[in-house]
Amino acid sequence: MSSSFGNLFRVTTFGESHCKAVGVVIDGCPPGLSLTEEDIQPQLTRRRPGQSALSTDRQEADKVIILSGTENGKTLGTPIGLQVANKDQRPKDYGEMKDTPRPSHADYTYQMKYGIRASSGGGRSSARETIGSVASGAIAAKVLKEKFGVEIVGWVSSVGQIESQGIDGNNLTRDIVDQNIIRCPDHAAADKMEKFVAELKEAGDSVGGVVSCIIRNVPVGIGEPTFDKLEAKLAQAMLAIPATKAFEVGSGFAGTRQKGSEHNDPFTMKNGKIGTTTNNSGGIQGGISNGENITLRIGFKPPATISMPQETIDFAGVKATLEAKGRHDPCVVPRAIPIVEGMAALVILDMVLQQEARNAMKFQ
Ligand SMILES: Cc1cc2nc3c(=O)[nH]c(=O)nc-3n(C[C@H](O)[C@H](O)[C@H](O)COP(=O)(O)O)c2cc1C
Helix, strand or coil, X not given: CCCEECCCCEEEEECCCCCCEEEEEEECCCCCCECCHHHHHHHHHHHCCCCCCCCCCCCCCCCEEEEECEECCEXXXXXXXXXXXXXCCCHHHHHHHCCCCCCCCCHHHHHHHHXXXXXXXXXXXXXXHHHHHHHHHHHHHHHHHHHHCCEEEEEEEEECCEEXXXXXXXXXXXXXXXXXXXXXXXXXXXXHHHHHHHHHHHHCCCCCEEEEEEEECCCCCCCXXXXXXXXXXXXXXXXXXXXXXXXXXXXXHHHCCCCHHHHCCCEEEECCEEEECCCCCCCEECCEECCCCEEEEEEECCCCCCCCXXXXXXXXXXXXXXXXXXXCCXXXXXXXXXXXXXXXXXXXXXXXXXXXXXXXXXXX
16 A cells, blocks of 8 residues: 655655544655745645635644654754644544445445445545645645745636636746635636535535646756656646546647647747747656646546435445535535645656756766
């Protein structure tokens, strides 16, 4: 069972939805980086449940504690341990799911795989696990920002059938994205999305959506040939996030409908350096960053736990009607933004460290 990710910046997450605490151990963080809880907390606060009328009503402050790996506000190069307490658990809300697995959740597959599962809250399949990715991703993002000026910004680009229009990722900041609670910078679309999600929450239903992400100022040459191509690593990272069903880089599926003459990104000089006039490649060619912005889209399904009655069967094969109690997200995409940003930072930093090691040993 792999709870670890990355090679040179290696993170191992731990914890279930209703255990005492969740967290992460980070091995390979460069020494001498200024680091306190204040560097990590903002992204956890953007991820936390109970943050708006559109998210689950589970109330968690998600205050992070640095357990190890720093002294006097500087990283030591030793493993960094981070912990966040679980406080607002309500195991009794999951009583009816003990014998009846939730359709399209992980109850059935975990039970069949292990023969046992956490009795409430989805255990390890819960989005509580992503606290470790967000917290370690915040540290990776800080390293990348300080060394290379890398900027990573995610936003909600669609909810259900409601699509945003005219968003220019090149100038987007996290502050702009956070101007509304659905985290969509097209305010007209955001209003519609917010109303729609609020209606579904009231009705006990749920809906999916798409998160877009831009990664700016990535140095040229990041990514390894063949199996560790940069888009392959990013795809793995993004599809490891709970509820993800789709991943696109650059033009993605839309590019399949174009001709080569329309899709190619011609080279040009930009500020004395080689760049491209368009960016259908999404900043990656041959699995290696080309210096243009990396652009991603990640598709999230509607959360499986809905309180509307669903006809299903229990583990004994007997017909059952499941009406989930408890507090659940009607749409995960606003809370998924810092998770996507965190996973992107983990991939880029790990690949940067590999390229830096190679550069240090080059003969020419
Ligand atoms: C931020 C976030 C919040 C989530 N909240 C819920 C939730 O409240 N209820 C639910 O059923 N699933 C929720 N999920 C999704 C489940 O964790 C996920 O669907 C489940 O573990 C099954 O895994 P899979 O969808 O990847 O197959 C959430 C996912 C994310 C990223």
